[in-house]
Amino acid sequence: MLAPDALRAHFGTYEFTPIRNVALVCLICGVRSGKSFLAACAVIKAALTADLSKLKQHEVPRCAIVAPTVDNADQTFSILSGIVSTSTILAP
Numbered sequence: 001m002l003a004p005d006a007l008r009a010h011f012g013t014y015e016f017t018p019i020r021n022v023a024l025v026c027l028i029c030g031v032r033s034g035k036s037f038l039a040a041c042a043v044i045k046a047a048l049t050a051d052l053s054k055l056k057q058h059e060v061p062r063c064a065i066v067a068p069t070v071d072n073a074d075q076t077f078s079i080l081s082g083i084v085s086t087s088t089i090l091a092p
Contacts, residue, residue: 001016002016025042036072036075036076036079037079039065039076040076040079040080040083041083043063043065043080044080044083044084044090046063047061047063065077065080
């Protein structure tokens with residue numbers, strides 16, 4: 001948790017109550033603001049925390065990367081695979 005001064009600097013408030021089980025996040029950001037990186041991080045979090053107990057043995061869990069162009073989706077996938085492959089914890 002961030003200190004009150006850091007909360008004020010980043011979010012404009014001294015208090016922050018985390019929201020659990022968010023179904024949808026809408027990012028309104030400019031170019032080169034880290035949207036693809038955040039999406040890749042969300043995929044990693046989902047992969048590590050999703051309840052896959054209802055999948056059948058032959059089913060493969062997947063995550064869709066939706067982007068305006070295939071090139072944008074490829075770039076997001078490159079970021080995702082780069083994060084995983086360079087991490088000492090996630091790579092294995």
